[in-house]
Amino acid sequence: MHTFERAIVVGAGFAGLSAARALADAGLAVTVLEARERVGGRVWSTTLTNGAIVELGAEWIRADDAVVRETAERFDVDLAETGASYSRREPWGPGAAPLADQERFLELADAALAALVPSQVETLTVGAFLETVEGDDAARSIVTSRLAGTCANDLHEVALASFGGERPFASHDERFFRAGSGNQSIASELAASLPDVRTGHAVDGIEHSDGRVTVRVGPLSEHADAVVVAVPAPIAARLVFTPALPADLATALRSLVMGAASKFAVATKERPVPRSRQLADMSMWCWTANGRDGKTRRCVSSFAGSREAQESLGTTRGELAPWLEAVRAMNPDLTLVDEPVMYAWADDPYTLGAYSSWDPASWIRRDVLARPVGPIAFAGEHTEHDRHGTMEGALRSGRRAARQLLERSD
Numbered sequence: 443m444h445t446f447e448r449a450i451v452v453g454a455g456f457a458g459l460s461a462a463r464a465l466a467d468a469g470l471a472v473t474v475l476e477a478r479e480r481v482g483g484r485v486w487s488t489t490l491t492n493g494a495i496v497e498l499g500a501e502w503i504r505a506d507d508a509v510v511r512e513t514a515e516r517f518d519v520d521l522a523e524t525g526a527s528y529s530r531r532e533p534w535g536p537g538a539a540p541l542a543d544q545e546r547f548l549e550l551a552d553a554a555l556a557a558l559v560p561s562q563v564e565t566l567t568v569g570a571f572l573e574t575v576e577g578d579d580a581a582r583s584i585v586t587s588r589l590a591g592t593c594a595n596d597l598h599e600v601a602l603a604s605f606g607g608e609r610p611f612a613s614h615d616e617r618f619f620r621a622g623s624g625n626q627s628i629a630s631e632l633a634a635s636l637p638d639v640r641t642g643h644a645v646d647g648i649e650h651s652d653g654r655v656t657v658r659v660g661p662l663s664e665h666a667d668a669v670v671v672a673v674p675a676p677i678a679a680r681l682v683f684t685p686a687l688p689a690d691l692a693t694a695l696r697s698l699v700m701g702a703a704s705k706f707a708v709a710t711k712e713r714p715v716p717r718s719r720q721l722a723d724m725s726m727w728c729w730t731a732n733g734r735d736g737k738t739r740r741c742v743s744s745f746a747g748s749r750e751a752q753e754s755l756g757t758t759r760g761e762l763a764p765w766l767e768a769v770r771a772m773n774p775d776l777t778l779v780d781e782p783v784m785y786a787w788a789d790d791p792y793t794l795g796a797y798s799s800w801d802p803a804s805w806i807r808r809d810v811l812a813r814p815v816g817p818i819a820f821a822g823e824h825t826e827h828d829r830h831g832t833m834e835g836a837l838r839s840g841r842r843a844a845r846q847l848l849e850r851s852d
């Protein structure tokens with residue numbers, strides 16, 4: 443077993459903070475270097491003028507997100523049940539297929555998937571597969587809009603194999619949660635529990651030789667025995683590693699696509715009844731959900747995933763009006779007040795997209811992303827392919843990366 447005393451973690455998102463916590467729990471001195479002026483990365487909460495706490499990044503916590511729940515509990519962050527469903531959304535817009543028709547279509551999709559041989563599953567995209575499912579075209583259309591939103595990408599770019607688990611299409615009766623004080627409070631509490639978290643420190647390069655690591659931040663250098671790189675894949679691909687990363691890892695990082703997604707929220711005059719509504723012809727949906735007092739917050743939140751949806755709503759041009767009008771039309775019973783907030787992750791300089799989106803070639807390479815290189819371990823949602831693109835995946839990846847360093851034998 444390799445013994446070491448000091449580790450550096452690059453990135454203070456859920457993955458980096460969870461790695462840092464696990465290393466500190468094992469008795470190591472840990473420094474976290476974060477490029478932004480805040481912690482949390484893609485978990486970013488803000489408060490509307492009427493006091494409603496909303497999420498500009500990750501929002502939905504599943505009942506079986508064990509590591510998120512355990513972390514929230516450890517730091518006394520209360521989770522509020524949303525009262526709205528992530529997976530069963532009221533269809534909205536002309537020609538929208540009723541929920542019952544969508545569910546029938548999804549069951550047919552699961553049956554068609556079960557009949558495929560593994561080599562077909564490995565090579566097909568979700569888009570190509572859904573075109574072959576016998577079923578109602580209106581249902582196919584809204585299901586495609588919903589799933590393209592979730593994947594933040596055109597489904598013809600998404601590997602069917604990346605839809606893991608048994609019956610991945612059928613909606614399961616699930617309960618969903620969010621931190622009443624904002625999901626980012628989990629990151630803030632984790633960071634506060636660590637002795638040395640430095641924001642405003644954008645790492646450019648990592649050198650290692652003889653088991654020692656040097657991390658470069660502009661003209662500054664930090665030294666340690668090991669490092670966890672917990673930045674999104676396209677950011678890791680841009681870091682200068684000396685010696686260079688193995689070619690298969692460099693290729694896997696460089697070619698993993700990031701989906702495009704944005705969040706939007708606007709205050710309401712009334713306290714709305716809980717709802718979730720999916721547009722039939724665009725990968726955009728909106729919802730109202732409970733706050734920490736168990737009552738619905740006075741606001742509507744919305745998510746748009748895929749480049750096509752960003753284009754239609756003008757998110758990457760910084761436009762607010764098209765999205766505001768769409769949300770207004772989907773919630774005719776509500777009075778929307780004050781300026782909305784919106785964040786387009788496709789433009790974020792420290793993420794370069796929303797979350798990992800896996801084409802068949804990237805899916806085949808997935809294990810490479812979690813493989814350590816000497817004293818360097820890799821964390822981040824993209825390294826935890828079972829739960830990629832989630833807070834749960836990010837937290838799990840941090841623990842796994844810490845374990846890999848602690849169990850090193852070279």
Ligand SMILES: Cc1cc2nc3c(=O)[nH]c(=O)nc-3n(C[C@H](O)[C@H](O)[C@H](O)COP(=O)(O)OP(=O)(O)OC[C@H]3O[C@@H](n4cnc5c(N)ncnc54)[C@H](O)[C@@H]3O)c2cc1C
Pocket residue numbers: 452453454455456457458475476477478481482483484485498499500501502503643644645646672673674677703704705787792793795796797821822823824830831832833834835836
């Ligand atoms: C719009 C949107 C909606 C989402 N919805 C959900 C949801 O409902 N439920 C869910 O579970 N998940 C959701 N997710 C996914 C979830 O946010 C991510 O999977 C998770 O937060 C990723 O954590 P991470 O630590 O891997 O990466 P990040 O959170 O991106 O953390 C990486 C950190 O590294 C920092 N960094 C980057 N470059 C450098 C550098 N050079 N030097 C130092 N630091 C650097 C970044 O600033 C960042 O803080 C959503 C994501 C988005 C964008």
